[in-house]
Amino acid sequence: MKRLTRGIILILNLLAAASLLLAYLAPIVDPSRVILPALFGLAYPYLLMLNLIFISFWLIRLSRLILLSLIVILMGWNHLNNLLPLHFRDRNIPETITPERLLKVLSYNVRGFDLYRWSSDPHASNGIFGFINQQKPDILCFQEYYSSPRKGRTHSDHMKKLAFLPYSAVYFTSDQTGKGGFGIATYSKYPIIKKSRIPFNSSSNAAMYTDILFQRDTFRIFNVHLQSIQFQEENYAFLDTARLTYNTEQIREIRAIGSRLKTAFVLRARQSRMIAAYMKDSPYPVIVIGDFNDTPQSFAYHQITKGLSDAFRKSGNGFGNTYAGELPSFRIDYILYSDPLMAYQFRRTKIDYSDHFPISAWLFLPPENLTP
Numbered sequence: 237m238k239r240l241t242r243g244i245i246l247i248l249n250l251l252a253a254a255s256l257l258l259a260y261l262a263p264i265v266d267p268s269r270v271i272l273p274a275l276f277g278l279a280y281p282y283l284l285m286l287n288l289i290f291i292s293f294w295l296i297r298l299s300r301l302i303l304l305s306l307i308v309i310l311m312g313w314n315h316l317n318n319l320l321p322l323h324f325r326d327r328n329i330p331e332t333i334t335p336e337r338l339l340k341v342l343s344y345n346v347r348g349f350d351l352y353r354w355s356s357d358p359h360a361s362n363g364i365f366g367f368i369n370q371q372k373p374d375i376l377c378f379q380e381y382y383s384s385p386r387k388g389r390t391h392s393d394h395m396k397k398l399a400f401l402p403y404s405a406v407y408f409t410s411d412q413t414g415k416g417g418f419g420i421a422t423y424s425k426y427p428i429i430k431k432s433r434i435p436f437n438s439s440s441n442a443a444m445y446t447d448i449l450f451q452r453d454t455f456r457i458f459n460v461h462l463q464s465i466q467f468q469e470e471n472y473a474f475l476d477t478a479r480l481t482y483n484t485e486q487i488r489e490i491r492a493i494g495s496r497l498k499t500a501f502v503l504r505a506r507q508s509r510m511i512a513a514y515m516k517d518s519p520y521p522v523i524v525i526g527d528f529n530d531t532p533q534s535f536a537y538h539q540i541t542k543g544l545s546d547a548f549r550k551s552g553n554g555f556g557n558t559y560a561g562e563l564p565s566f567r568i569d570y571i572l573y574s575d576p577l578m579a580y581q582f583r584r585t586k587i588d589y590s591d592h593f594p595i596s597a598w599l600f601l602p603p604e605n606l607t608p
Contacts, residue, residue: 246301249290253308256283260312263538267501274501277533281319281555281566284309318532318546319567320555327551329580329598339450339599342373343525343569345461345592348382348418349389360589365397367587373596375448376401376423377525379461380590384416391416398423405431407444407459420526422446422459429454434514436507439463441529443511447520453601456518460511460526462536463503465496504529508536515540523599524572527592531566540572545579547571547597552582561591571597578602 255276262277276283287305294302309316329338350360357363368376376398383391383406395404401423410417420442422428430447443460508528515522524544530536532546548556548567558569569592573579582597 245290245293249287249294249301249304252283252286252290253305256280256287256305256308256312259283259533260315262533263315263535265535267498267505267535271498271501274535275497277535278497278531280315280531280533284316284319315533318549321549321552327580327582329600333600336451337601337603339375339455339601340371340373340596341375341377341523341525341571341599342368342371342594342596343377343379343527343571344368344594345379345527345569345590346382347380347590347592350589351382354591355589357589363587363589365394367585367589367594368398369400371594371596372400374425375457375523375525377457377459378421378423379459379527379592380418381406381421382416382418389416391421394421395423401425403428403448405444405446407433407442409440409442420444420459420461422457424448424457426450434458434510436463436503436510439503439507441507443507443526445514445518450601454520456515456520456522458511458515458522458524458526460524460528460540462507462526462528462530463500464529465500500529501535504534504536505539508539512539512542515543521574521577523574523577524570527569529568531568537570544572544574545577547573547579547582547599548584548595550579550582551597552584556582556584558584558593558595559591560586560588560593569593569595571595573599576602 258273259276259280261273265273267274287309290305291302344364346364347354349364383389383394391406403424403426404421405428406419406421408417408419410419422444424446427449428446429449432445434443434445436442441461441463443458445456445458448455448457524540528536548570556567557565558567559565571582578600580598580600582595584593584595586593
């Protein structure tokens with residue numbers, strides 16, 4: 237009986253290790269060609285945890301089979317560092333750095349400033365603006381930004397609430413007149429000398445870039461909001477179901493959720509390639525800020541981060557989950573940057589005004605890289 241039990245556990249361990257290996261393929265396999273690695277990549281934190289459980293099991297039994305999951309985990313060390321960065325030195329801003337070489341950037345998906353009262357806090361909108369005024373970023377990127385012609389909700393009203401950021405650029409996706417609706421917005425303490433949208437065309441999500449004059453140099457800031465999964469209420473209700481009976485209705489719901497996931501993965505892959513092409517053509521150092529709606533174990537993240545550094549990976553701590561909605565919480569909001577910039581003090585602030593947590597970081601430009 238013991239031999240049978242041990243054999244079953246070994247088979248389960250082999251399946252868990254193989255699943256983790258399949259998750260490692262997610263960043264490099266285009267989901268429009270093969271969708272399976274993307275789905276396993278989404279489950280990477282849970283597959284990692286499952287393999288750690290098997291390691292603990294074999295360790296207690298002093299079995300060499302501990303090497304099975306241990307080797308597979310070590311093979312994915314880079315993926316593990318994306319999930320849980322390990323820092324052995326202080327990432328606080330050195331005292332030798334002068335303030336004029338620093339940029340504080342902040343990203344926040346504000347869910348329309350709680351337009352439809354999603355939050356349980358009746359003062360969520362005021363709380364968002366209060367938080368930002370307290371943080372005083374130099375560059376601020378909103379996703380799911382909302383304004384309308386109604387008093388108190390216009391773009392001018394929002395600008396008055398953020399008076400310390402006198403420059404702004406907005407790209408509305410739901411109102412082609414440009415007077416309001418949902419979209420993305422970039423606010424800046426420094427002059428915006430150029431702005432351009434990146435047309436996704438097939439999506440209500442959006443991306444744009446703004447060229448910002450900082451000191452005597454220019455940065456190209458990409459504000460990105462990649463394709464949402466767009467789950468419906470019945471999808472969330474199904475995911476909350478504690479017991480599956482695999483009847484016809486549940487199978488239909490599983491297929492519907494799978495279809496939405498596949499569509500979102502494919503569209504994000506297309507959008508990420510488009511953004512990567514724009515970044516490649518940039519004549520300036522780039523900073524990419526926003527909501528990717530995807531994890532670091534994804535094809536979209538891999539496409540956009542080529543040649544860039546991740547501020548969380550360089551100066552963050554913990555798991556860094558940024559999604560606070562009904563689904564399991566993942567890190568899906570990012571601050572990325574190119575050389576010669578350096579990141580310090582990445583922060584994720586747990587406040588409940590939206591279904592995302594705001595993230596911020598200090599970016600340092602070494603003085604020798606400034607244009608004379």
